[in-house]
Amino acid sequence: MDNSTILYGGLTLVLAAILSFYTVLVLWSPETIVPKVSEKKYRSRRSPSKPLPLGSIHDEKAAVDLTVVIPAYNETTRLPSMLTSTIDHLATIPKRTYEIIIVDDGSSDGTADLALKLSTGYAESDIRVVVLEKNLGKGGAVRHGMLHGRGRRLLMVDADGASRFEDLELLWEAMDKISPEEDAAVAIGSRAHLVKTEAVVKRSVLRNILMYGLHTILRIVGVGHIRDTQCGFKLFSRSAAQQIFPYQHLPTWIFDVELLLLAKQLRIPVAEVSIEWHEVSGSKLNVVKDSLQMLRDLLILRANLLLGRWKAAPKPVDQ
Structure with a gap:
């Protein structure tokens, strides 16, 4: 067998491996999320039976100062107290107008109906209930x-x-500092300061091991500058939301990393702010199963970004 034959065979194997990798990547990558007609509408205290059309992040001007988005999957037990604390605080700042969008993520326990019932007790609040x-x-x-x-x-x-x-x-306050003119900016809650406190130490050994492993992987994929990517308490300016969320692909637990990588790609400043946090029973996270899915999704995310299959388009600058 001459050298040219060996070289040809080697190139064929390399090309086959690349093609196989790309095929697996395409098959494993989530499909583009296309909302159903019913999902573009909401019910509220004012219109409990007739769904009304939702607003859009692409509307030129904001209609309220703050939108609070609450994802909810089978949350009839925990949602009532959370909603109460949310509205109690918002009531202390009467000059700040707001809306609350509760997104029922296909629940089977009547979460949407409960949310609608709860909204009747808050006459001054604009609570919108959406069902996926x-x-x-x-x-x-x-x-x-x-x-x-x-x-x-x-x-x-x-x-x-x-x-x-x-x-x-x-x-x-952190967003005011990094975006005084309401340019694109993100401020995220962080629990990194709690790592050695009772709030985290009392968690299972397995969860803490997986947490440290995740942090190592995150440094590899490009968000090592963020100490806590997974805290579910994140604030976006309207401009940042307009540029980031249309290009989000991952619907699973690790989506926070994609948001932060998109912000980094778009050079949107991110402020990480220490907040108070405590463990709450009833988590939907399956530690082993979901950790494996997170690892797979991180690999899919990084590969798609490196190959340019997933990328955001910067917001045009007004001339």
Whole structure:
């Protein structure tokens, strides 16, 4: 066998490996999320039976100061107290107008009906209840709410109430500093300062091992500058939300990393702010299963970004 034959055979194997890798990547990559007609509407205290059209993040001007997006999957137990603490705090700042978008992510326990019932007790609040026809995952629910937010700033917050809602003011202040003119900016809650405290130490050994492993992988994929990517308490300026969320692909737990990588790609400043947080029972996270899915999704995310299959388009600068 001559050298040319060996070289040809080697090149063939390399090309076959590349083609196989690309095929697997395409097959494993999530499909583009296309909302159903019913998902573009909401019910509220004012219109409990007739769904009304949602707003859009692409509207030129904000209609309220703040949009609060709450992804909820089977949250009839934890949502009531979380919603109460949210509205109690927002009531302390009467000059700040707001809307709350509760995105029921295909729940089977009546979460949407409960949310609508709870809204009747808050006459001064604009609470909008949206129902996704099937469960997408936390990332898919957050994305949906953000794409239909009308706020000048938009906050994503978990339905479990683990984050102290009053700490919104810390994120608000941080955003004022990095974006005084309301340019694109992100302020994220961080639990990194709690790593050696009782709040984290008391968690299972397996969860803590996986947490440290995740942090190592995150440094490899490009967000090592962020100490806590997974805290579900993040504030976006309207400009940042307009540039980031239309290009989000991952609907699963690790979607936060994609948001931060998109912000980095777009050179959008991110402020990481220490907040109060506590463990709340009833987590939907399956530690082993979901950790393996996170690893797979991180690899899919990084590969798609490196190959240019996934990328954001910067917002045009006004002439």
